[in-house]
Amino acid sequence: MFERFTQPARTVVRDAVVAAEQLRTDAVDSRHLVVALAEGAAAGPVAAALRSVGVEPADVAARARAAVAAGDALDGEALASLGIDLDAVRDRADAAFGLGALERAARPRLRRARTRPFTTDAKKALELSLREAVRLGDRGIDTPHLMLGVLRADSPGGRVVVALAGEAGSDLLAVRAALERERSAA
Incomplete structure (x- = not known):
């Protein structure tokens, strides 16, 4: 499946691994994908789609990073x-x-590893990004497809985006429609 990813989509996946390293987590989950989709150099169409529904990509990245950090907090x-x-x-x-x-x-002390595994929700989001590309008739998987996959997976990363969209007076359907518009414009 990875061979169908465009160069920007591959960059997002690599940036998600970097985000996991920066946040000192053992695995890459959908929130790390959201961080990379919202703030990475390859975020172009996704950032434009988020802005079109009143959500700032920097806020999405910050909220996703905070959600990762909160998951590790003492109760x-x-x-x-x-x-x-x-x-x-x-x-x-x-x-x-x-x-x-x-x-x-x-915070867990991480051993230097060559790769971090992807959690079940991140794998599901990546799988669903392929299904979104097929549904839309696209040959390759690009960054909007990745965000559509995250949202369709009903994952922690997707819930961050939906919550911010709700705060901005929008909803999941509007975010999906904006992503589909930006995908076709790119």
């Missing part, structure tokens, strides 16, 4: 149910090991 409520005061633990760790010590310790 203060869960710890409180066990009688542990997270703020007190954080204060003691900061005093003993320096500011932000607990957060640094909570």
Whole structure:
């Protein structure tokens, strides 16, 4: 399937791996794809489609990055149910090991690996991007197809985009229509 990806789409996939490395995650998920689609050099048609429905690509990338970071956060409520005061633990760790010590310790230390695996939701989004290209009668898979695949997969990355579209007064159907328009204009 990867042979059908256009050069910009291949760049997005590589940029998603870079985003996973920057965010210190073990695998690439759909939120990393959204980061790459929204802020990468290959984001042209996707960025134009997002702007046309009132969503800034930089906001999409920032929200997707925050969603990845939030998934790794310590759960203060869960710890409180066990009688542990997270703020007190954080204060003691900061005093003993320096500011932000607990957060640094909570992040996984990654071994240098040649590649990061793709999660099930990212694989599904990539598979659905092929189906979107076929549905639209396109021979290759380009960046709008990738975003359409992310949205169709009902993935965490797609939910970030849909939430921002909703805040801008738009919806999933409008985002999909904008992506299809930009795809044909490119």
